[in-house]
Amino acid sequence: MFGDAFDRSQSAAEVTIIGAGPVGLAIALELDRLGISSQVLEAGGLRRRRSVDSLFTAQLQTPATHGPLEAVSAKMYGGTSNLWAGACVAYDPIDFKERKFVSDGAWPVTYEDVSPFFEPASRFLDAGPAEFIAANVAHGSDDEFSCTNLARFAGERRSQVRHGGAAVRSAHIRVCLNTVVTEVFLSGDGVVTELAVASSDGSKLSRLPVRMLVVAAGGIETTRLALNMQRDRPELFGGEAGPLGRYYMSHLMGSIADVRFLKPQYVDLFDFQKDANGTYTRRRFQPSEAAQEKWGLSNTVLWPEGAIADARHQRALLSLVFLLSGANGLGRAILPEVVRRRYSENILGSTAAAHLRNLTPAASRASGLTQMRF
Numbered sequence: 024m025f026g027d028a029f030d031r032s033q034s035a036a037e038v039t040i041i042g043a044g045p046v047g048l049a050i051a052l053e054l055d056r057l058g059i060s061s062q063v064l065e066a067g068g069l070r071r072r073r074s075v076d077s078l079f080t081a082q083l084q085t086p087a088t089h090g091p092l093e094a095v096s097a098k099m100y101g102g103t104s105n106l107w108a109g110a111c112v113a114y115d116p117i118d119f120k121e122r123k124f125v126s127d128g129a130w131p132v133t134y135e136d137v138s139p140f141f142e143p144a145s146r147f148l149d150a151g152p153a154e155f156i157a158a159n160v161a162h163g164s165d166d167e168f169s170c171t172n173l174a175r176f177a178g179e180r181r182s183q184v185r186h187g188g189a190a191v192r193s194a195h196i197r198v199c200l201n202t203v204v205t206e207v208f209l210s211g212d213g214v215v216t217e218l219a220v221a222s223s224d225g226s227k228l229s230r231l232p233v234r235m236l237v238v239a240a241g242g243i244e245t246t247r248l249a250l251n252m253q254r255d256r257p258e259l260f261g262g263e264a265g266p267l268g269r270y271y272m273s274h275l276m277g278s279i280a281d282v283r284f285l286k287p288q289y290v291d292l293f294d295f296q297k298d299a300n301g302t303y304t305r306r307r308f309q310p311s312e313a314a315q316e317k318w319g320l321s322n323t324v325l326w327p328e329g330a331i332a333d334a335r336h337q338r339a340l341l342s343l344v345f346l347l348s349g350a351n352g353l354g355r356a357i358l359p360e361v362v363r364r365r366y367s368e369n370i371l372g373s374t375a376a377a378h379l380r381n382l383t384p385a386a387s388r389a390s391g392l393t394q395m396r397f
């Protein structure tokens with residue numbers, strides 16, 4: 024049901040969750056399954072509003088490697104799943120290994136701790152069963168690279184659409200929209216006691232007692248709330264010199280190579296495939312653990328960009344999407360902003376003419392690609 028965090032007559036829920044993105048909704052629904060009541064405090068409403076986004080500004084230190092905040096997070100019911108591309112991937116065992124070339128790379132949890140959750144997470148995200156390894160193909164893998172690692176794509180990407188209704192229908196879940204948490208208060212022995220909350224238009228301010236708190240406010244805002252707590256209590260979260268707020272970065276992405284395949288059918292292997300469950304999947308090249316250790320590489324995957332940006336696909340529809348991505352308004356309507364920017368950066372280069380050629384009838388023939396950009 025919907026609730027009002029400023030209504031003092033409402034009894035406190037057993038668990039308070041900050042954020043109604045995919046993580047907050049997953050936790051609320053799991054608690055519901057266990058018969059535990061929760062209230063979800065969400066800064067945004069059912070639609071995105073600029074006035075709410077503007078409450079969460081930040082100064083970008085490196086704008087060249089990070090999109091503007093409004094392009095990388097959405098403050099609304101369903102959170103950033105309203106923007107995301109829906110690619111679901113599993114952790115690999117090496118992600119949890121301490122590697123001498125990854126500073127502070129040790130995790131307080133192990134691969135074995137998290138792997139049992141791949142299945143429910145994949146189903147929650149509408150990406151089908153947690154099958155993240157594809158069958159090998161002849162010459163596909165060697166000691167240094169494999170091509171069996173799969174990304175699975177969510178059918179319905181938006182958690183608001185897929186799960187928002189179930190959360191609102193539950194008698195155990197109280198969804199409080201337009202409710203911004205500005206501060207978390209702790210008792211002397213470090214237990215969370217209260218939250219400072221404000222309505223997103225600033226007209227109401229209140230303090231909300233909490234019994235148990237889950238902060239699911241997304242990577243940046245969870246850190247911001249924790250840094251606020253550390254400002255008052257410097258010993259928290261590993262201390263001021265600890266890892267909190269450090270090592271954050273956006274995806275590092277780039278095209279690094281044209282890969283020429285010996286046989287054209289290998290190109291199709293790296294295209295989107297629909298599996299038996301109707302989920303789209305895509306193979307990726309991945310350096311083996313041994314190769315990563317040898318080259319001092321953190322876990323990296325490579326996949327073809329060719330689907331849209333490389334005019335050699337000779338497909339009119341893909342070229343049209345690529346060219347439209349350069350038009351701000353229309354491009355924003357059809358592509359996530361970070362993806363649109365990535366394509367439109369190249370649009371005035373030599374490839375635009377090649378894409379225009381793909382729109383002519385003579386070009387609408389099957390692709391003869393044997394080479395893809397990774």
Ligand SMILES: Cc1cc2nc3c(=O)[nH]c(=O)nc-3n(C[C@H](O)[C@H](O)[C@H](O)COP(=O)(O)OP(=O)(O)OC[C@H]3O[C@@H](n4cnc5c(N)ncnc54)[C@H](O)[C@@H]3O)c2cc1C
Pocket residue numbers: 041042043044045046047064065066067094095096097098099100101102103104106107108109110111112202203204205239240241242244245359360361362
């Ligand atoms: C363009 C784009 C493409 C992406 N593609 C992929 C992809 O293909 N695969 C992938 O795995 N990930 C992708 N991501 C990342 C993915 O969207 C996020 O990892 C995911 O949404 C995080 O979920 P979350 O619930 O932790 O946080 P969010 O989805 O950010 O939700 C947090 C919620 O908390 C609310 N909130 C924040 N602060 C407060 C506060 N103080 N008080 C009250 N409420 C608050 C916000 O309004 C928001 O609704 C992509 C992201 C973008 C922007």
